[in-house]
Amino acid sequence: MSIEHYENFPVASWLCPKPLRPAIAALYHFARTADDLADEGEASPAQRKQDLQAYRADLHATARGQTPSPRWAAQVFTPLGPVLQQHRLPLPLLEQLLDAFEQDLHQHSYRDRAELLAYCSRSANPVGRLLLHLYGVSEASALRRSDAICSSLQLINFWQDFTRDGPNGRVYAPQSDLQHHGLDTQALLNCQDSPAARALIRDLCDWAEQLMLEGAPLVHQIPGRAGWELRLVIQGGLRILERIRLMQYASLVQRPKIGVLDGPTLLLRAALMRPSQVPTKETP
DSSP states (O other): OOOOSSTTSOSOGGGSOGGGHHHHHHHHHHHHHHHHHHHSSSOOHHHHHHHHHHHHHHHHHHHTTOOOOTTTIIIIIHHHHHHHHHHTOOHHHHHHHHHHHHHHHHOOOOSSHHHHHHHHHHHTHHHHHHHHHHHTOOOHHHHHHHHHHHHHHHHHHHHHOHHHHTTTTOOOSOHHHHHHTTOOHHHHHTTOOOHHHHHHHHHHHHHHHHHHHHHGGGGGTSOHHHHHHHHHHHHHHHHHHHHHHHTTTOTTTSOOOOOGGGHHHHHHHHHTOOGGGSOOOOOO
16 A cells, blocks of 8 residues: 555555554545545635535544445545544544645635644644554654654645645745745746745755754654654655755746655665654754
8 A cells, every 4th residue: 555645644654554554544535535625626615615514524423423425435434434433533633634624725825934834733733643643652742743744744845836836826935934035925926936036945945854853853752664654754855855955946947856766765864863863952
């Protein structure tokens, strides 16, 4: 089984503990389907909101042990029901994901980094906390580091996807950062490359990298195969940032990506993640 499409889920799921794979797959399909309702196709914003509300109602019905509507039952809620019960998943974490997808319908820019991180706390961080719940890890330091990793992954996805988000009318670079570099929203909507835009992207990549390194010590709190899964997720995110740097921060005109040829590098770097080599400093 390969988890590929939804960026905040494991990308090498064959490393996940085998007994947890059905649960992770069920969570993935829940998040992927909701994300598609918010983003894919030609539906109007009003229709998307209505669909997400119906989807939320099916989640609540499933959590109560009731029969959901047939629309998403086979792919999403029939597999998710036993997972909710067996693993006692915190329902608010799933609802936070839906909150983020609904937010995407009406908010297409962010005032500052704090506001963008607040969005990440709903769109990305619940995924990490759900996985930690499955792994039986609940220490406060683990939750904090998981949030840093997931927020970083979300930010990296934004800095990777300028060429997709701009044409769709979305600017995730905070307005305060744009102003600092003398740029306006329209420049990013138009994917207009410039020295100022590249300086902006450099700062944004440095921010995402700092968050990732703050969370990286979590790999030593996650046992076994799951810990190795996390190592590869972290290294994959850092590799995207490296690709952006190698292209001189020109991600407004070219989308960076990693592929099969990056595999050996990611494996080597994952193997070299030792406690003494992973930064432990965390921002308050």
